[in-house]
Amino acid sequence: MKEKDQHKDVLVIGAGIAGIEASLLLSKADRKVHLIEKTSYTGGTVIKFEEVFSNMECSTCMVAPIQQDLLQDKNINLITLAEVEEVKGSTGNFNVKINKKARYVDMQNCIGCNACFEPCPVSLKNEFEEGLSERKAIYVPCAGALPNVPMIDTEHCLRFNGKKDCKACQEACMFEAIDFNQKDQKIELNVGSILAATGFKTFDLKKLSQYGYGKVDDVYSAFEFERLYASNGPTEGKIVLKNNKAPQSVAIIHCAGRSEKGYCSSVCCMYSVKFGHYLKSKIPDIKISDLYTDLCIPGKSHQKFYEKLKETNVNMIRSSDIEIKKQGKGISIKYNNGNGKKDNLQVDMVIIAPAIEPRDENSNLAKTLGISVDEYGFLEEQKNNVSSVITSKPGIFIAGCVQGPKNIQESVSQASAAVGKILSLSN
């Protein structure tokens, strides 16, 4: 195909760490980027973390600057609350239809003062906080979210679900930012290439009744625990039990759902070690037991991080057939230890590391993009090709956990790899 009839613009799907990295790089190369994001905010999963392994850097400090760059970047057209509906054409010349939900808050007028939250009569569990705290029907997921512009949750807003002609938020806003008449939009874009970076979801622990998740108090999923530790989270970083006491003993269960999924999610061992560091930093004399199968800490920096935790004598138990039950005030864990003998453990809190799995919408997304998903449901890199970011369809690329479980570093590498591929298309 000749250079001139090639579209240079790029569509990036997903404003998580991979999508952000890719967009900024492309912009740096003077490419126009349309970055579409399903939620109302950027940063994806990474902004849920307080710190990241293995240097325990503050995650917000790490990501906020590039989120700011993203918002101020003239080459990047960020479209939040949006999803791809249809993709036509071929590499160098894709026609994309996007469905953009109304935010009902004007991005230009809103200055992020949050005055609209307080008067809102509705309150419900905040999904971003894994339901550990409440939000209003008009809300931002967490303090410091970027863009710092709220959205109206039409499902719960009294006005939109027809319960009441409520204008509370509109009246509270001094900037005419709240616009109930906003409509969902169909946006049509022409781009030369497309990068899918829509991330992952975690395995539903309720499917594993033996872990007592959702039934037994103080049994948390890893991501709930991240928020529990987050200084901008529901407890401002205080690690507490339901009874508001600090736990004296915690068990971290690895590999939840591994056998169901048939692969190792590759990040759980490391973030479990990170949790160990979290816990020790807040409650130095806490007893930590890790129930794991195989310790997967590959690479040059990770074992060091693990050994540092080991010095604080964390109890590493190789185990199987784990069963978690409420017992008295605490939680009892039955398991088979490495030697196949039955054993058990009493703790105040349990943290479970669920497998990383594909998003439900992957298969649809794949269909829309005209590429395939692999046997696990992740978007598939082109078969018998050595590159992990190009797909069976020219001009369509993938990066981050949409392609398979990986850590931040690998996601970022893939993002710039995909950018490399995109830029060398017309090279």
Next chain:
Amino acid sequence: MSQPEEKNKSTVISVKKDLNTAIIDFLKEGIDKQVFDDVIIPMRVPAKDSFAYVLVRNKSILNDGFFLPPVMPVQGGRMVSSVTRLGKKDKKTAIIMRPCETRATIELAKLGQTNLDNLILISMDCPGVMPISDFLKDTNKQLKNFEDSANNLDDKIMRPVCQICDKSSMISGDLHIGTLGAKKGSFYLISNSEKGNELIEKMGLKQNENINSWKEKVKKISEEKKKKRINKNKELKKKIGGLDNLTDAFGKCINCHNCMSVCPVCFCRLCYFESDKVKQPSDDYLSRAKSKGSIRFLPDTMLFHIGRMEHMSLSCVSCGACEDVCPVDIPIAQIFTMIADETQGLFDYVSGRSLDEPIPFVAYKEEELTDMEDSND
């Protein structure tokens, strides 16, 4: 206090006439055997009322060498720096200085102000020096006076910082002339480096590893002085510590900056505190005078002294040069010593002890000084 490791050589040199002559002969021999080409040594100035360092190429002039002069008109560190700052000497030069001067030289080498190539630094056990002002009252009498005290290891007449110097025999150069604990009519020549070893070999001196008598004596003295130093620091802090005492102590200061100009480790081309950075337009002074009622001129005297402590106390060798030249008798060397012990203590750093110890400002440990910060409590 660093001691020569066993791998380093040491030897005994016998003294026929007196120590001074013995050292002169040693230097002559060194030139004859081409171990070095020239020497820098202290000499008495013709007017006899002071001493100066002299670079000597002509052997006969060596006879005027006067080691361990009673005063320190110029700090050896400054001198060596002025010779080598812009590049190494092409000829090999032996330099005999006091330990604090050698340490200043090492410190300046770390700061790129001295080039040690082709230099052989030789230090000597130092009895201290007397205040220049005292010496000038009656040079001949005071010289005699100094020599007697030196021989009896009596430091009453020495400068206050010398009286509390616990590093008066510290070896940080290539060689050290140890007189303490040496048998009558002899002194030790102790090597502290490859250069030193080489010199002892080339001069064909027979080696004698045993310098224990020197070590013991040195240990004893430095321990006594250390105790004294700690107490003196305490006393001084009582005397000048606290805002009011401090402003009194420095109230006399006339901003002549002599202390800075003679300081061996104050190596800046233009002192920060003489630069325009710290000067302000007059409205600044006026508004401050307004809010305060008055401000003192010349301004920022205290900033100058505290700032110098922040910049230089890590490298301070307590040589006392600053105090010697203070026209208004501020115990500046004692104050610097008190502060330097604090700041160097933070990193158990000893200025000029070894070339291998980086100045703490250019290094760090990931986990240190946690009592200085407050992280997540």
Next chain:
Amino acid sequence: MTEKFEPRIVGFLCNWCSYAGADLAGTSKLNVPSSLTPIRVMCSSRVDPVLVTTAFLRGADGVLIAGCHPGDCHYEKGNYYARRRFAVLKKVVEGLGLESDRLRLSWISASEGQRFADVVKEFNEKVKKMGPNPIKKNKSL
């Protein structure tokens, strides 16, 4: 002085972590004593001891230096050097018997809005107890 003492605290905040943390305290509408005037620098390692001493000698009741937590420096290792310089500065001030408690070094991350508020509150209280910096009225300075 009769009227109640409102300290004047100079706060050097690094752009990437601590200033962001301070902003988060604002956006979260937390109460922060207004005695601290934030001065933005790109890195805590820019904060020259002389700058701090100047503030102190000009009568600042407190000086706070805040930067990224060790290991998190946006410029790799700036805060490690900042910490050493601060340590020397503090020792000098302390060694001269001046009120070194008026100088403080804190690590505050971009997500620690609450911590920023707490640090300032705490420091403000401490300085209040200490009273005005006597240097303010010292004629011979």
Next chain:
Amino acid sequence: MESKIGVYICECGPNISEKVDIDKVIDAVKDLEGVAVVERYKLLCSEDGKKFLVEQIKKHGLTHLVIAACSPRDHEKTFREVCENAGINPFLFQLANIREQCAWITDDKDEATKKSIRLTKAAIRRVRYHTSLEKKEIEGNPDVLVIGGGIAGIETSLQLASPVRKVYLVEKTSSLGGLINTFEKIYPNMELGSDLIKQKNLEIEKNENIKVFTETEVEKVVGFLGNFEVTVKKTSQDNSSQDFNVGAIVLATGSRLFDPKLTPQYGYGKLDNVITSLEFEKMNLSGKISLKNGKSPATIAIINCVGRDKKGYCSEICCMYSLKFIRYLKEKISNIKVTNFYSDLCIPGKRQQKFYEETKGKNIDFVRSKDIEVNKKADKLEIKYKDENGSKKNLSADMVILAPAVEPTIDASKIAEITSISQGNGGFFAEEHEKLAPISTSTEGVYIAGCAHGPKNIFDSITQAEAASGKILTSLIPGRKIEPEIKVSHISESLCIGCKTCLTVCSYGAISFDEAKKISVVNEVICRGCGNCVAACPSGAANIKHFTFNQLYQEIMEAIQ
């Protein structure tokens, strides 16, 4: 020219106007020196607000702009653009953060107002000391030097080479391909290694924009992003060096195996038929897996994690290639018995566990074990080990294959020095940032790809190669100039005495030493403007634009009023 400062206070709707008595602020600052006009406005960041500001600047002929509004992190950029549009230098502007730092942190209006006054005055005092700063632009050479002709180096070269971008690929040995040359197959898809390398070699030959140097080493590198001067030298004949210029450098120098002789318990080098994984790959590739005595082995033991304790990291690939070896063996020696001694099975990612499941089976044992020892017993090898329960066991085998740790190549430290980057964990090249910048290094323009960065498999190496290309394609675009940071350090030639303190503390090698003048010099292209050198300089020779002593001093003086 006398300065005319315009001061504009943003009401930010109720956010500031309700919490701060703006009129009081206006009164407090209107008479300050240099202040030409003070105004309040509903919302300065709005389109109308920006238009208003531009008009004001032009109308009053303002020289400086002070805005009291929100955090500079929100709108400094916005208002700098306003300055540019109004024709004043964007750095003659200062933003006072009276929203986040005043209005929003207290309910006491009086307090908020007082503090707002302080911050606004500080901004006014500061802005007087601002100087215009201009964007710099420098030419950048788009060509690239790739060091190492393994798969990472090959991929990088292929992706970067183009009519507008020459690639110099420098390889120590006599041929390209690196370790893969010795692999029969590549897991998990088990395609032929030879095919991959053949194909890649072909592509390289075809590509006239790649200049390959074999048996060549890099001698010298001087310069910075966009402007590196490189000297390479033939390893064979001496003094046959060659110079060329590039804009970026990719380090793809790969890895080598830990020497098992350093862990004598495995008997490597002493006992026959104890071989390393690489030796086994070669043997397998040669087509005949056989013992010293020529017989083919019936029982084989594979021992993982050799040297792991010594190195202190998991080498990531050993578990997987051990599985691959088992596949080789099953395929080539009927009813071979293989025992794989491992400590933790490390098979991360979506594809690898399946590979493991499909490798398990009859005559294949996986034994989790420790304290392994290999000795000779009769004409066989005896492996002593402790199993999971810590009970001593032993097993006899004809052949033992060791999977030693992956470590950096011998010349890693030399290359690190030449390119002035540092070596991190395990001696591998240190990335700029573990998470967000795994490909770049502390020397801008020098990138890492493949095992030079740390142990990794072929796919991850290739991803990194592509990523390095991505970085270069975005930062070095033919015909486009490089725009370095504007707020950088500067060292006064007349004040610097050459103590090199600044040079030592700089994280980016942005400061070099001029031996002739005996002073330190900042390379403004490399400097990132942290100001560390400024605080480090005892003589005040170093200063940083836009954060000068005097600018900060003005803020301090207002802060303590």
